[in-house]
Amino acid sequence: MAIRGCNSELFIYLQAYFVTIATILGTGILGLPVMLSRSGLYPFLVTFVIDAFVQSLLVCFFVDLLQRAVVAQHQYQGEESMPLNAMLEEDIALVSDDDDGSSNVQFTGAIMKGKMLHIREIPVVQTPNLHLLGKLFLGCGLSQAFDVIIILQFIALLICYALAGSEAFAQLIGIHHFYVIPVFVWVLTLAIVFALQLIKSVVSFLTFIKGTLLLGTAAVTFYVGLTVAETVSNDFASCWSSISHGNCVVNTMPYTFEKIAFKKKQISKYHAAVQAGLWTCVLLNIIWCWTVLEIVPQTxxxxxxxxxxxxxxxxxxxxxxxxxxxxxxxMSLESAAAKGEISTIPLTKLLKRDHPHFTWVAILIQVFILVSISVSYLTIGTALHHTLSGIVQTVIVKKHRTSSDKSKVNKKSTGEWCMRTVISLAAFALVFAVAMMDPEGFIDILEKLVSFTLNAEVGLFIFLMLVFSKRGSYRNLEIPLPTPRFISYLVFFLPLFFNFAVFFDIYDTTMSIIYPQxxxxxxxxxxxxxxxxxxxxxxxxxxxxxxxxxxxxxxxxxxxxxxxxxxxxxxxxxxxxx
Structure with a gap:
């Protein structure tokens, strides 16, 4: 699918912006205030802002990595003989793993230095996905381990959303959330697997509604909080409880990156859109956590x-x-954490009990949470489906790598579609099974499994990708928008930061087992x-x-x-x- 026209291009950047927001405003909005029962506001601000700057740095590196994944496929497909000494403008036919398979994404841009290819010999290049990144830039064993941790991370996130979403729906209609889990999970799952193209458009619209609702909800709730003025206790000894819950925005970047033209100007705008989404979420998260702490007692x-x-x-x-x-x-954050509840449960109960004239605010919060969790489930679910499709595509479509097989690339086989569908449904079935077996495990899964996999992904695997993508046979790859040299040296800060969070997760989990509280x-x-x-x-x-x-x-x-x-x-x- 070629992106042409100002309106289409603007829509792509807006979609990248809103998908970024949908990714980050999921567990952060729901889980962070609960975990602040220990640290309070000021320690949270310190660690959360540091985390935001590191995430912003990670986005810079990941945009570079996605470009290298496109260019490296030439070399991976046996074009090493092409000398790297002259810029070549050419069209690269990118195989998209969209459901319908009706069209390919067309990237146009500076790809490699070398002699001119015959115009009909257009190399077939896959759109970047997390599986492809691991295959290109990680060795055997590490690549498979990366696939496992990514899939495990997506499944853990989806379990959190399934539990949080069912709680929100159940609170609104007045039934136990155990009975809502099947409906919530399978309605959204079927939409992801069988209506992916529609979902990609709907997510952007719903994320806009979600952001608008959050701004309105936070403003009104903050006003209520000023009248309550709940005393907030700060404990810097617990300041790291919030840093382990940052959302890794890079996981959804591959399937938004595939829509843009492979040129410097377009990639630069895409990068700016993702960064804008990240910092919008930072501001909204801080406002929301401050608001909740003003109303709900910590302990x-x-x-x-x-x-x-x-x-x-x-x-x-x-x-x-x-x-x-x-x-x-x-009705305290500490109690919500112990019961595996999202932060809006005690918040809405307190508003209805102590401030009945603000009951409409409680209803507004519930509507916001319903939209927020649904959008986040669709976003992460789409990323999981995209990654699994990339694995299937790598296994099945190896014979379509040459230009003579380009016509075959456009026609997806029934067997490939069935395999992608079955594997995706199996992954979502695991989400459903775990959610049903542990309906009160939201905080445990978020605090332990999600946090560990997110930090391990960046601290080990993505860091190694960033290093290996600039060494060996990939050293001289030319990309439209490389990372500035003065920023490149900061790549070694990523393993220090995220691996510290990994060790903190392990320590915290071990202590909670040895000394249960x-x-x-x-x-x-x-x-x-x-x-x-x-x-x-x-x-x-x-x-x-x-x-x-x-x-x-x-x-x-x-x-x-x-x-x-x-x-x-x-x-x-x-x-x-x-």
Whole structure:
């Protein structure tokens, strides 16, 4: 498919921009606020901004790598004899793995230095995909390991979206999310596998709606947060809890890159579109996390303190009677993390309970989450389908590499289509099975499996690709938009940063296994004297019971509460309210 005309070209760049947003605003919007129960706002800002700059640097390198993947296929297909000493403008027929297979993407641009090819001898070149990158720039063994970790990463992300999406739908319609998982997963899966062309257009439109909803939702919710002014605790010892949840935007870049013309100006605009999408998401994520922290208590102890104060205000000031209430801190970020909930669950509950005149804001948040998760599932699902199709294409279409077989490339065999469909459906079936077996595993999967695979992908495999793509037989490849030399030296910063995150993930997971902290605080509050002149006591015990609903509301209270992991110190303690 040749990209012609200003309108078509603008649409391609807008699509790259919105797909980038859809990729990053998935788990970040849902999971980051929950993990901030430990770190707070300021430590999050420090690590998140550092992570954003590293991701931006990674995008620069990956654009370079995608160009090299196109050019390197000439050499890979046996054109090493072409001398690299003169620029050649030629058309490269790129085999696209779109569902219909009706057309090829046409890249035009400076490809290699060498003598003129016969005009009819147009080499067949695959569109870049993650599998192809591994095959070209990683050796045997590493390439297969890269395929495995990419597929595992996509599946883990899709499991998170399946769980989060079902929770959002279930909260809106009032049923348990376990029964929503099958409908959510399979409706979107069938759309990805059998209506991919339609999905690519719909995702851009829905992402625009998603971004608009987020801006409106964040603005209104932030206004509500200013009226609540929840106290935020900052702990720099937990600052790395947010950095391990950054989304690797490069995973969706191959299937948006295939749509642009292979020329310097067009690639430069594409690069700018992806960078703009990345930094838009950084800003939106910061605003959203700040908003949630302004409304939702970080810890169970904080929420129970607030509820105890509200309970005290409701005691009859003229009667001496004892009232007892068990506080479990359901509407806190810490509780949401323990239960595997997305951050909007406690947020919408608090808005409906404490601010009934802002019920419409809670509904707006729920609608935003529904659109957001659906778009993210479609985006990552498309990337998974694109990668699996690339693997199938590499296995089956080897005979179509020569120019004499170009007519055969345009006609996809029924067997190839069936194989791509079956493999993709099998991968999505695994997503469905895991989601059904662990319907409350959103945070665990996000914090451990997704984070580990994302960081390992960049810290090891993509770093090696970037190094190997400029060495050996690939040293003299000419591309339209190479990375500036002063930036190229920063490539060695990538393994330091992302491998540190890998080791942090391993350490954090190991410590959580050795020293499990899956406890809930159960506070029995007894009011036995006349308020407001007298005091009351709160007796804290450690339980592992399930959290139940509560209708008690609360405000701030002065008192001393220990942090998670030291809750036994609360036992039989007395807290004096102001």
């Amino acid at each position: 169970v102890a904080k929420e129970c303190a607030a509820e105890s104060a509200r309970l005290r205000l409701h005691v009859n000031s003229t009667a001496r009677e004892e009232s007892s209430y068990t506080c479990v801190g359901e 899956h406890y809930q605080t159960s506070l029995v509050i007894n009011t036995t004297t006349e308020p407001p002149d007298s005091t009351f006591s709160m007796f804290a015990t450690i339980t592992d019971t399930n959290i139940t609903d509560t209708n008690i509301t609360g405000t701030n209270i002065t008192g001393s509460f220990s942090t998670p992991g030291h809750w036994p110190n609360l036992e039989n303690s007395t807290v004096l309210p102001a």
